Amino acid sequence: MTRQLLVAGGGIGGLAAAVAAARAGWEVRLYEQAQAFAEVGAGLQLGPNATRILQAWGQGGALQRLASFPERLVARSARSGRELGRLPLGARCLKRYGAPYATLHRSDLHELLLRAVQAGGATHLHLDSPVERFEQVPEGVQLAWADGRIVEGDALVGADGVWSAVREQLLADGPAPPTGHLAYRALLPMADVPAALRTLEVSAWLGPRLHVVSYPVCGGEQLNLVVIVQGTPPEEHRVWDEPGLAEDVQQALAGCCPALQDLARAASAWGRWSLCDRAPLSGPSQMAQGRVALLGDAAHPMRPFLAQGAAMALEDAAELGRCLGPVQDLQLALPAALGRYAVQRWQRVAQVQARSRRNGEVFHATGLQRLGRDLGLGLLGRRLMDLPWLYGHTA
Numbered sequence: 001m002t003r004q005l006l007v008a009g010g011g012i013g014g015l016a017a018a019v020a021a022a023r024a025g026w027e028v029r030l031y032e033q034a035q036a037f038a039e040v041g042a043g044l045q046l047g048p049n050a051t052r053i054l055q056a057w058g059q060g061g062a063l064q065r066l067a068s069f070p071e072r073l074v075a076r077s078a079r080s081g082r083e084l085g086r087l088p089l090g091a092r093c094l095k096r097y098g099a100p101y102a103t104l105h106r107s108d109l110h111e112l113l114l115r116a117v118q119a120g121g122a123t124h125l126h127l128d129s130p131v132e133r134f135e136q137v138p139e140g141v142q143l144a145w146a147d148g149r150i151v152e153g154d155a156l157v158g159a160d161g162v163w164s165a166v167r168e169q170l171l172a173d174g175p176a177p178p179t180g181h182l183a184y185r186a187l188l189p190m191a192d193v194p195a196a197l198r199t200l201e202v203s204a205w206l207g208p209r210l211h212v213v214s215y216p217v218c219g220g221e222q223l224n225l226v227v228i229v230q231g232t233p234p235e236e237h238r239v240w241d242e243p244g245l246a247e248d249v250q251q252a253l254a255g256c257c258p259a260l261q262d263l264a265r266a267a268s269a270w271g272r273w274s275l276c277d278r279a280p281l282s283g284p285s286q287m288a289q290g291r292v293a294l295l296g297d298a299a300h301p302m303r304p305f306l307a308q309g310a311a312m313a314l315e316d317a318a319e320l321g322r323c324l325g326p327v328q329d330l331q332l333a334l335p336a337a338l339g340r341y342a343v344q345r346w347q348r349v350a351q352v353q354a355r356s357r358r359n360g361e362v363f364h365a366t367g368l369q370r371l372g373r374d375l376g377l378g379l380l381g382r383r384l385m386d387l388p389w390l391y392g393h394t395a
C-alpha cells in the first residue's frame, strides 16, 4: 500500500520531514514556493540533540565534511571583552552526549538534507508551488493552487515557516508578532578576522541591551557574526546587503570593547532580520489536528537565543517519522499517529521556546541583573552553560 505525505515548504524543516517520512516508508510530495531550493542567511549552531539525528539518518560523514566543530563556548562581556565563563565542547561533548556540537552555513545543512532526500528516492520535489489552501476530505487532504491544480495525499505537514499559510488555515491565530529585536548577520573570510579572534570557538558577547554571537562556518574558512539589538521592527522584515546596515551595527556597538568593534568593522556586507516569535505552545492541538501537522517554525517560531530553531525542526521530523512508520490503517491510525507526534513534541518545544525567551533577558540584562549574571557565569559558568535536558534528548 502506498502512503502519501504532502509537505508544504522546502526549508530545513520540510526537507527533514521528507527524509524522515521516506525512511519510514512513505512517498512524499513536497511543495516549495521558491523557484529554486536555497537558504538565505548565514550560520547555524547545531547541538548534539540535532547532530545525533543527522547521524542516525546516515549523514554523519557529510556533516563531518561540511561543518566546523568548535572546541568551546565562551561567554564574554561585550563591554570589556573579559571572559565570563566557558563550556568545553569538542571531545567533551562527544563523550558526554555521543554526538558533536557543530556550526555550519545554513545552505550547507540545506544541501545536505536535499541530497539525503534525493538519495532516498521516494520524494517528488515541486518548486514554484506556493501552497494557498488545503481541505481535509474523508479520504485524506487536498491541496489546491490558484491555477486549478489539485493534489491529494493521505496527510499534510505544514513546514512553511514563520509565515505559514497552513498554520493560518489550521489555527487562524494571526501572524507571529515581532519580538522587538533586530538581528544583523554577516559572514567574514577568516583571513579578515583580527588574529586574536581567529579561534575555533563559539563566542557569546553579552552586553546590556544587546548580544553578539560569532563562530566558524564553512569548515573554518568563514566566521559567522550575529549582532542582536533591541529596536523598533522596520516595515521590511528582512533586508540583505543594504547600504547603511554597517553604520547601524557600528553605532549599536559604540559602547562595546575595541575587539568587538574591530570584528564588526571587518565585515563588508550585513543582512538585517526583524525577529518574531510566539508564546510557548500550550497543547498538542497546536501541532496537529486530524490529518494535518505543523513542523518547525510553522509550529513554534522561537527567538534564536538558544540556537535551537532548526534543531527543533530536525527533532520534530525525527518524531514524525517514528509516528508515521507503523501506520497502516489510514482512516483511524493516521490521525492518531499525528496526534501522538504532537503529544510527544509540544512540551519539549514549549520548554525550548520559554528558555529562549529567558536567555534573551539574561543576555541583554542591565544594572544589578547584569552584575549578577556576570558573577554567576564566573562562579558557575560550566554548570550554567551545559544543558543536559536539551542536548541529551533522544527522539
Ligand SMILES: Cc1cc2nc3c(=O)[nH]c(=O)nc-3n(C[C@H](O)[C@H](O)[C@H](O)COP(=O)(O)OP(=O)(O)OC[C@H]3O[C@@H](n4cnc5c(N)ncnc54)[C@H](O)[C@@H]3O)c2cc1C
Pocket (backbone or CB within 6 Å): 008, 009, 010, 011, 012, 013, 014, 031, 032, 033, 034, 043, 044, 045, 046, 129, 130, 131, 132, 159, 160, 161, 162, 163, 164, 165, 166, 183, 185, 226, 273, 275, 295, 296, 297, 298, 304, 307, 308, 309, 310, 311, 312, 313
Ligand atoms: C538570527 C537567527 C539565528 C538563528 N540561529 C540558529 C541556530 O544557531 N541554530 C538553530 O537550530 N536555529 C537557528 N535559527 C532558527 C532557524 O533558522 C529556524 O528555526 C529554521 O530555519 C526553521 O526552518 P523551517 O524549515 O521550519 O522554516 P524556514 O526555514 O522558514 O523554511 C520554510 C520554507 O517554506 C517555504 N514556504 C513558505 N510559505 C510557503 C507556501 N505557502 N508554500 C510553499 N512553500 C512555502 C519557504 O520559502 C521556505 O523555503 C536562527 C534564526 C535566526 C533568525
